[in-house]
Amino acid sequence: MSEENGNRSGLKTDSRIEKLLSQGHFVVTAEIGPPKSASPKGIIKNATLLKDAVDGMNLTDNQTAIVRLSSIAAAVHVMSAGGEPIIQMTCRDRNRIALQSDLLGAASLGIKNVLCLSGDHQSFGNHVTAKNVYDIDSIQLVSMVKTMRDEKKFLCGEEMKVEPRMFIGAAANPFADPFEFRVVRLAKKVAAGADFIQTQAIFDIERFKRWMAMVRDQGLHEKVAILGGVLPAKSFGAMKYMKDVPGMSIPEDLLKRMKGTPKEKQPEEGIKICAELIQMIREVPGVRGVHIMAVMWEETVPEIVKMAGLLPRPSVA
Amino acid sequence: MIVASRKPMKEIVSFLEGTSDLLIAGCSECVTVCQAGGEKEVLVLAAELDMYFRDRGRKVDIVTAVCNRQCDPEFVEEISSLAARVDTILSMACGVGVQFLAERYRDKWVVPALNTTFGGGATRPGVWEERCGMCGDCVLHLTGGICPVIRCSKSLLNGPCGGSQDGKCEVSKDIDCAWQLIYDRLKEIGKLDLIYRVLPPKDWSKSRDGGPRKVVREDATV
Numbered sequence: 231m232s233e234e235n236g237n238r239s240g241l242k243t244d245s246r247i248e249k250l251l252s253q254g255h256f257v258v259t260a261e262i263g264p265p266k267s268a269s270p271k272g273i274i275k276n277a278t279l280l281k282d283a284v285d286g287m288n289l290t291d292n293q294t295a296i297v298r299l300s301s302i303a304a305a306v307h308v309m310s311a312g313g314e315p316i317i318q319m320t321c322r323d324r325n326r327i328a329l330q331s332d333l334l335g336a337a338s339l340g341i342k343n344v345l346c347l348s349g350d351h352q353s354f355g356n357h358v359t360a361k362n363v364y365d366i367d368s369i370q371l372v373s374m375v376k377t378m379r380d381e382k383k384f385l386c387g388e389e390m391k392v393e394p395r396m397f398i399g400a401a402a403n404p405f406a407d408p409f410e411f412r413v414v415r416l417a418k419k420v421a422a423g424a425d426f427i428q429t430q431a432i433f434d435i436e437r438f439k440r441w442m443a444m445v446r447d448q449g450l451h452e453k454v455a456i457l458g459g460v461l462p463a464k465s466f467g468a469m470k471y472m473k474d475v476p477g478m479s480i481p482e483d484l485l486k487r488m489k490g491t492p493k494e495k496q497p498e499e500g501i502k503i504c505a506e507l508i509q510m511i512r513e514v515p516g517v518r519g520v521h522i523m524a525v526m527w528e529e530t531v532p533e534i535v536k537m538a539g540l541l542p543r544p545s546v547a
Numbered sequence: 548m549i550v551a552s553r554k555p556m557k558e559i560v561s562f563l564e565g566t567s568d569l570l571i572a573g574c575s576e577c578v579t580v581c582q583a584g585g586e587k588e589v590l591v592l593a594a595e596l597d598m599y600f601r602d603r604g605r606k607v608d609i610v611t612a613v614c615n616r617q618c619d620p621e622f623v624e625e626i627s628s629l630a631a632r633v634d635t636i637l638s639m640a641c642g643v644g645v646q647f648l649a650e651r652y653r654d655k656w657v658v659p660a661l662n663t664t665f666g667g668g669a670t671r672p673g674v675w676e677e678r679c680g681m682c683g684d685c686v687l688h689l690t691g692g693i694c695p696v697i698r699c700s701k702s703l704l705n706g707p708c709g710g711s712q713d714g715k716c717e718v719s720k721d722i723d724c725a726w727q728l729i730y731d732r733l734k735e736i737g738k739l740d741l742i743y744r745v746l747p748p749k750d751w752s753k754s755r756d757g758g759p760r761k762v763v764r765e766d767a768t769v
Contacts, residue, residue: 322701326748348708351700351718362701366748369705373745385748403709408730411707414743418705422745430709476710476717 242379245342245397246314247286247426249546251455256512257519258540259286259316259428259457260531262308264299270307276528277311283532285543288345288521291318295355302336309340316399317341320349325365326374326385333378337394345399345428346371369422372400376423398423403430404441405479413444420454427454428521431461434479435510442514451516458511461523462504462530463488465496501530505537548577548668549641550675551584551661559637560599562658566607568633572626572648573613574640581675583661584639586613592639592660617644623651630655683753683760689741691732698725704746
């Protein structure tokens with residue numbers, strides 16, 4: 231490890247997220263969806279709005295298999311606006327050669343966090359006749375990034391001079407099946423080298439608590455920083471739609487509460503529910519942060535963070 | 548076996564625009580079993596094409612034959628006298644058969660009547676399902692006899708992904724999640740420890756690219 235990379239502090243990277251976690255802060259991250267266009271304006275606008283409300287911003291990687299401005303380019307725009315980017319990287323569109331190349335490129339641009347994902351299947355997107363790649367899977371991607379960072383080696387075993395020092399994230403979905411295997415899969419991600427976890431959006435707090443109890447039983451919360459995912463629903467319709475998305479679980483009482491709210495008040499209620507969920511998640515032992523996925527509704531994030539009592543955000547000491 | 552299905556009539560006839568003498572060649576192996584290119588299907592297609600050409604006032608002579616195996620030069624030879632009489636051969640075998648015919652009958656216009664789809668078998672009468680992706684590096688001993696490469700929509704070796712719900716794949720409720728099947732099977736036979744390990748990236752060089760793969764058995768060569 232080189233000195234400039236913060237080994238004096240015992241940290242693995244220069245990531246702001248890693249620093250805040252190591253200082254015991256409850257971390258807040260949020261998602262920014264890059265546009266279906268070559269314009270950086272929306273990203274810069276959102277990053278500027280969010281930079282004092284969150285500690286890091288995820289840039290999605292062609293989410294739901296719809297072509298968008300690349301996550302790495304979007305991350306550069308986030309940095310220009312003063313934010314800390316977390317690039318998402320899926321295994322759907324790139325093989326091991328392209329993934330490693332982009333990791334080097336991302337690190338060279340100053341990106342310090344990566345979230346390793348399988349990626350949504352192309353049949354959900356706008357290029358359904360595309361061929362998916364899946365040369366490696368998300369767990370193997372985690373392991374590859376770790377090997378590059380900690381051993382300065384490419385997947386093939388060849389050495390590199392300057393390694394990409396990435397704080398490594400992975401996803402976990404406590405609401406997918408088989409439920410009892412979900413914690414095993416988390417353990418596999420931790421064994422592969424994940425430093426932090428961002429979960430699928432939590433609505434079903436009871437199931438999340440059951441999952442976290444299993445996580446704690448295995449001591450995984452001490453090996454990896456778990457950030458609970460939340461997603462503000464803009465309307466009853468949006469919530470109902472999400473109920474049918476594979477891997478999502480939304481309790482009936484939340485649906486009822488949203489349905490019983492007048493339509494014009496539903497966005498406000500969605501924000502309230504989201505802030506309440508954050509407070510509940512914060513109470514769950516072992517959780518070290520939240521990740522807010524305000525899809526197409528990024529501007530609402532500061533209000534949610536404020537309502538959840540998480541402002542102001544700490545500065546890196 | 549290799550499972551195939553017939554191309555749409557419109558596409559088949561588009562290959563035959565300049566044809567005046569046609570041989571429709573079936574195959575007695577896989578495509579007979581999956582009812583795509585055996586004797587019966589050859590005769591049905593011959594009758595359909597005959598009617599199609601007559602309706603359009605085209606005179607096309609059609610002959611038919613069924614090889615024992617189109618993937619074997621010895622059996623491809625069986626149709627040589629019929630092949631000599633035509634300008635076009637429409638193969639109702641898999642892609643292997645089409646190519647073996649094209650290699651043997653070089654002066655003929657050899658075209659496919661089928662889409663070769665996968666390595667699989669019948670799960671019930673009339674329904675064939677994919678089972679093998681022919682990746683060249685079998686992992687079934689690690690996954691309870693269920694192939695993640697071809698049965699998981701993302702070919703995950705360390706699945707299931709976050710889209711697995713109620714035993715189904717995120718892609719469709721009609722697709723079983725391969726990793727749920729693997730999990731259930733390994734649990735059933737007390738070998739869950741097999742999927743507690745992280746499987747390393749696969750060697751895809753055994754699967755495709757770098758030209759056609761070859762299997763050579765020295766003791767069988769002459």
